[in-house]
Amino acid sequence: MAGLGRSYTHYYHKKYKSHGYLWQGRFKMQPIQKENYLLACGRYIERIKK
Numbered sequence: 001m002a003g004l005g006r007s008y009t010h011y012y013h014k015k016y017k018s019h020g021y022l023w024q025g026r027f028k029m030q031p032i033q034k035e036n037y038l039l040a041c042g043r044y045i046e047r048i049k050k
Contacts, residue, residue: 001027 009022032038 005023005027012022013019032041
């Protein structure tokens with residue numbers, strides 16, 4: 001995840017001619033334990049891909 005974050009940050013700064021942090025803090029991952037939350041996450045991902 002760290003390498004992905006660095007790559008995207010470099011791309012973003014180059015494209016928008018900016019500098020500084022895009023995110024603060026560590027990447028956090030938690031397992032999805034409820035089916036309705038899993039479905040909501042899937043809908044969110046599909047919505048932002050468009």
